[in-house]
Every structure is written in C-alpha cells, then in structure tokens.
Amino acid sequence: xxxxxxxxxxxxxxxxxxxxxxxxxxxxxxxxxxxxxxxxxxxxxxxxxxxxxxxxxxxxxxxxxxxxxxxxxxxxxxxxxxxxxxxxxxxxxxxxxxxxxxxxxxxxxxxxxxxxxxxxxxxxxxxxxxxxxxxxxxxxxxxxxxxxxxxxxxxxxxxxxxxxxxxxxxxxxxxxxxxxxxxxxxxxxxxxxxxxxxxxxxxxxxxxxxxxxxxxxxxxxxxxxxxxx
Amino acid sequence: xxxxxxxxxxxxxxxxxxxxxxxxxxxxxxxxxxxxxxxxxxxxxxxxxxxxxxxxxxxxxxxxxxxxxxxxxxxxxxxxxxxxxxxxxxxxxxxxxxxxxxxxxxxxxxxxxxxxxxxxxxxxxxxxxxxxxxxxxxxxxxxxxxxxxxxxxxxxxxxxxxxxxxxxxxxxxxxxxxxxxxxxxxxxxxxxxxxxxxxxxxxxxxxxxxxxxxxxxxxxxxxxxxxxxxxxxxxxxxxxxxxxxxxxxxxxxxxxxxxxxxxxxxxxxxxxxxxxxxxxxxxxxxxxxxxxxxxxxxxxxxxxxxxxxxxxxxxxxxxxxxxxxxxxxxxxxxxxxxxxx
Numbered sequence: 001x002x003x004x005x006x007x008x009x010x011x012x013x014x015x016x017x018x019x020x021x022x023x024x025x026x027x028x029x030x031x032x033x034x035x036x037x038x039x040x041x042x043x044x045x046x047x048x049x050x051x052x053x054x055x056x057x058x059x060x061x062x063x064x065x066x067x068x069x070x071x072x073x074x075x076x077x078x079x080x081x082x083x084x085x086x087x088x089x090x091x092x093x094x095x096x097x098x099x100x101x102x103x104x105x106x107x108x109x110x111x112x113x114x115x116x117x118x119x120x121x122x123x124x125x126x127x128x129x130x131x132x133x134x135x136x137x138x139x140x141x142x143x144x145x146x147x148x149x150x151x152x153x154x155x156x157x158x159x160x161x162x163x164x165x166x167x168x169x170x171x172x173x174x175x176x177x178x179x180x181x182x183x184x185x186x187x188x189x190x191x192x193x194x195x196x197x198x199x200x201x202x203x204x205x206x207x208x209x210x211x212x213x214x215x216x217x218x219x220x221x222x223x224x225x226x227x228x229x
Numbered sequence: 230x231x232x233x234x235x236x237x238x239x240x241x242x243x244x245x246x247x248x249x250x251x252x253x254x255x256x257x258x259x260x261x262x263x264x265x266x267x268x269x270x271x272x273x274x275x276x277x278x279x280x281x282x283x284x285x286x287x288x289x290x291x292x293x294x295x296x297x298x299x300x301x302x303x304x305x306x307x308x309x310x311x312x313x314x315x316x317x318x319x320x321x322x323x324x325x326x327x328x329x330x331x332x333x334x335x336x337x338x339x340x341x342x343x344x345x346x347x348x349x350x351x352x353x354x355x356x357x358x359x360x361x362x363x364x365x366x367x368x369x370x371x372x373x374x375x376x377x378x379x380x381x382x383x384x385x386x387x388x389x390x391x392x393x394x395x396x397x398x399x400x401x402x403x404x405x406x407x408x409x410x411x412x413x414x415x416x417x418x419x420x421x422x423x424x425x426x427x428x429x430x431x432x433x434x435x436x437x438x439x440x441x442x443x444x445x446x447x448x449x450x451x452x453x454x455x456x457x458x459x460x461x462x463x464x465x466x467x468x469x470x471x472x473x474x475x476x477x478x479x480x481x482x483x484x485x486x487x488x489x490x491x492x493x494x495x496x497x498x499x500x501x502x503x504x505x506x507x508x509x510x511x512x513x514x515x516x517x518x519x520x521x522x523x524x525x526x527x528x529x530x531x532x533x534x535x536x537x538x539x540x541x542x543x544x545x546x547x548x549x550x551x552x553x554x555x556x557x558x559x560x561x562x563x564x565x566x567x568x569x570x
Binding site: 115175 | 257258260261283288289301302305306355358359362363368369384387388391392396397398399401402403404405406413416417420421459463466467470471473
C-alpha cells in the first residue's frame, strides 16, 4: 500500500484536492482510503462518504494534533492494509503553523491557498518547509502576478518542493499530482520510520488541565515572552 | 556562462552587509528565520553567535545547517531559469474525442501567434487547456500530445515546466493584495529578480494606463481599481513581467479596456496566445481558431480574407455599442438617431 500524508491550514482546500486526486488516480472504487485527523469536529466525512471513499475520522481533542497524529499513524496504516487499500491518504489540519505530520520517505503534500496572503508561505514553517509537493489552490480567482509572487515565496521557504496549482472545483492540475504520486513508496508498516521534524514540545501545567492564570500556576516546560522596555 | 560565485565561500569571507548588497534577496532569507535584527557588520558565523539560542533550535537548525541552507538559497535564486526561456513553438497532436473518434490534427503554433478556441460550454475547451498546461504525452483521457519546439517531453521536463508554462487571465480574477499599483509591480519585479526594477515597473505602469479606458495613478490600491483597470494592469504585468511563454485568456469583458490592443501587445511580446471566447471580434482577430465539439478538436479554421473583411464591419458594430455605452454613462437619452447601422 502507498501512504500519502497531506497537511494544510484549515479551509485551504485539502478535502477538495484529495477528492479530485482520487478521481484522477483512476483506480477501482474503494481502493483508496482516507484518514482524517482533526481537532474537535469535522464534516469532511460527509464529502468522502458521498464520493464513496472509505474514511475514518480521528479527533485529537485536548491533546496536540501532531502528537495525536504520530501516536496513531501506524494503526491507520494497519487499518488501510487490512481494508485492502492500494493507497491510504491521511489528511491533517495544520492548526498552529508548527504542525508537520510528515514522515521520511513517505510522500508529503502541503496544501495552501492563494487567498491566504502572499507572505503566508513565509510564515507557515515546517508544514511547508518539509513537504515534497506544495499544492496551491484557489489560483483561479487571483491575478497571475499574485500566483507568481506566491510561488516565489513558497520557493523561499522550500527550495526543492514541486509546486502544483490545483483548482479544487474543476480538478485542473490534479493530473500531474496523480502522476507524481504513482511513484510513492509501497509500505506494509511504518514502524521505526521517523518524522521529518519534531512535534511541538510542551509538557506544562496547562497541558494537564490547569486553567488559572499567573506565575504560581505555571510549571513545567514554558516559554516566556520578552517585553522590551 | 557561469558567473555564480561559490556561496559557501562568499558567506565565509564577506560580512552580511556585503552579501545583502550583492544579493538583496539575502535579507528575505534572514527574515524567514526571524533573523532580521542580526548584526550585519560581520560574517554570518560570528553574527549567529549574537542571536538568541532558541531561534535556530525552533527552526530545527544548527548554525552549520543555516550556513548550508543560506548558500543553497542564494544559489537557487541567482540561477537563470532556462527551462521555459526559448519556447518558440508548441505543437498539438490530436488524440480522440468523447466518442473515441480520432481528431486527426497536428497544429503548430509559434510565438507571437494568436489562436482562439470556440465551442459551446462543456464541449471540452478546458480539457484542451489542461492538456497544454500539463504537457500531455498521450497519457491524459484525450490522448493528445503536446510538443515544445517540436520535441516530446519526458516526465522530469514536464514537472520542471509545470505551473510556469502558462499564464492565465480571466474575468474572474481579482487582486487580493493590499498594495498600491507601484508596490504591487515592484513586488512582482523583485520576484523575477529583475536587475532594473524601476524601469520595468515604469514600463508596466505606462502600458496598463494606455490599455485602460480610465487612467489611474501609481499610488492607487490595486483592490480599488475598476474591472477594466484591473484587467489592463494584469495584461501589462503578464506582458512585461511574467516568464510564461504561453498566455491563456478566458472571456475578458469589453468594458474599460481595449482588449484587441491588449492581445496584440501580448503577441508582440512573443507570447503564444490562446483566447477562449464567444465574441466574434476577438475570435476573428486571431490567426486561427480551434473549434471544439464532443470533447475534441472538431476542426481548425484559418481566419480567411473574407472574414478579415467582415471584421471591419464587426468593429463598426462594436464601436457603435461602445458609443451607446458612453452616452448611457454620461446620462444621455438613447435615441434612434444615435444608432448608425
């Protein structure tokens, strides 16, 4: 089975891109499954079910979404293999710009949209920096110049990624993405493989349910802001 | 010709201020790693000693990685992009239509040529444009093949060119950046690493104003331009700043911009131009037109001398309509006497 990890900020068009990608892969129905990792809730399962794509949803709830991803990804792979998929796609919402659910040797795609502001690529961080492919959506409604500046700013952060413009409504551009993914690594487990980047670190009192504000309640690993006089 | 310096050596021997002066984009690199405040009067290595320890760690970097990334960054952005320069022609070799009938065509289009694409909605225009964009090699549903300068392309070349080959322009596109016209053009020029930013910005601005019905100032916000002015700026920008050798124009409306002049301008800049349109004025202005039917290329019509003559009449009609529009705009009554057919 091939494993593809897809991440991107909320509402960047990940689900639309995945659905169009599945169409473009032109594989028998039911041979591609999706695992959606999100925080609290999501309605994307409805879109996948409507397209008859087998889907599992996982919600990180009160834990860090990245830690949640890495703690469950091997189980997801085993679910995919047991279900007889030829390809498993994981979709994760990058929520803190520090998220980067990518694994060495596993095809990693970041989805961002042209409406998010031209400098956004420079702020996204590991989720963009460590992707093999950066998919840019919503390009059909901004000017060519803005698309070019956006692509340039992506390149500043990730010099080697392929940048593919995809229209999530018409599917324009998915052909090349599908073509690229046909060469993705075949796996039967990802046990002992490594993440491309460490997950956000935090074991502080707030991680364990503290809600009170102020120095006396802050314990563990904390980062304090410096206010210049 | 290769006059790119070894950037590793450069960073090890010149202070940051000199590096930034020679390669202004270096300051973007520093900003991306939150290092805008770094001391620039010394070498990178010693400048890094003065920064907060956490910063590099948060980006998952050791000082040596930063040096390495910095030199690769500078190298990448000082390379000339040869891959899409020198596209002088594209060839469309026919595949099959939705009824699996062969298209039996081979059409070569050279830089400076204008081709219109006509056909009912849903007839397969977008499929043709998609094939061009991904440089189909008989592997898309249409089985068409697109060749560049008469050559087939392998997958590596296709990936290299993907996204850079075709510039697009349609009525649905808007500016979303909160910048003035001048700032916008400067930003785009900077991305192209143009050596003469001011010259190219000035040229673009002049040209956009020539195309626009109503003039605009360089300090107008791009988001405040009218539809026609936006279109004019987009076309001027594509003509002077976009590297893409192919321009795809999708139904631009005839309001506040001289469309024919705009398309001729792009052709003069040695672009290959596709205009998807239902407007006879634009369609007949093209050298050839591709007729799309049943998901395939039905035929290719070369604009004949007779059609060229009809074009004169159509232009007259169009001008009459334009005149009426102007009368409406200035608050006049539209009388039968105003209409000369």
